[in-house]
Amino acid sequence: MYDLPMRPFKHPPVSEFVLERLLYALSDPVRLDIVRRLAELGEASCGELDGGRPKSTMSHHFRILRDVGLVNTHTVGTTHMNSLRQDDVNSRFPGLLDAILVQKE
Amino acid sequence: MYDLPMRPFKHPPVSEFVLERLLYALSDPVRLDIVRRLAELGEASCGELDGGRPKSTMSHHFRILRDVGLVNTHTVGTTHMNSLRQDDVNSRFPGLLDAILVQKE
DNA sequence: CCCATAGTTCGAATATTATCGAACTTAAGT
DNA sequence: ACTTAAGTTCGATAATATTCGAACTATGGG
DSSP states (O other): OOOOSOOOOOOOOGGGOOHHHHHHHHTSHHHHHHHHHHHHHSEEEHHHHOSSOOHHHHHHHHHHHHHHTSEEEEEETTEEEEEEOHHHHHHHSTTHHHHHHTOOO | OOOOSOOOOOOOOGGGOOHHHHHHHHTSHHHHHHHHHHHHHSEEEHHHHOSSOOHHHHHHHHHHHHHHTSEEEEEETTEEEEEEOHHHHHHHSTTHHHHHHTOOO
16 A cells, blocks of 8 residues: 555565576675675675666666575665675575575685 | 597586586576486486487587586497486585486476 | 497577766765 | 766777577486
8 A cells, every 4th residue: 555665676585586696696796795885895885886887787786686586685874785695695595695695706 | 748549528627617607507498407317316328318309409409518527428339328417416506416416497 | 340339529690798987866065 | 159078878899698499418117
């Protein structure tokens, strides 16, 4: 009935995670880098993780990471805080993220 | 100096494996299916794994799997026998293949 | 030698994707 | 209100990929 105030982002439930789409999302260097740095930092805004890339480009990659279930985004003031959905991914694909994140580079 | 007799396939050494490319190769449903069935069967010819798809399509996917280091192909008569380079992949990316292959589907 | 079999290679059509500028939206600050 | 900051959305372009038919390349058999 009612929309909650400002819900720009839809995050899929774990039951809708699709392995192929996760793998695809992680196969892009920019996105893999985002995931790695989120794993280090715990959370970060979009702007903190652009490597000088345009906002529109980053927004695109964050959307893909959200859509496949890898990243959670919540709004804090005017910034979007992103974090890895590590527990969710682990529960659905045990060991997958760990196997990827142990790689230094 | 000399070419070995008939070496159509080049398989990359483990040191040249690239995580992003592995993930990309595995993100295609056709290729992921090939990898899963090779894991079950141990080895299989190209023809055994086409699901009615044209040979040229399958050849394309096998080439990608070979190029990234996931699959080894050796010629036996007129057929090409394929197998997973599981030990090689495990040595470079421990746990990755397991995390993917435990998924039923 | 001819022929069938198993794949590869080539070429072209189609579809997806990545990238980025420009315009827009929302939230804060002054 | 005006302005800035942080992202998103839209649109276009360029690069990549997938698919598949057709022609080609062995290899093995009769």
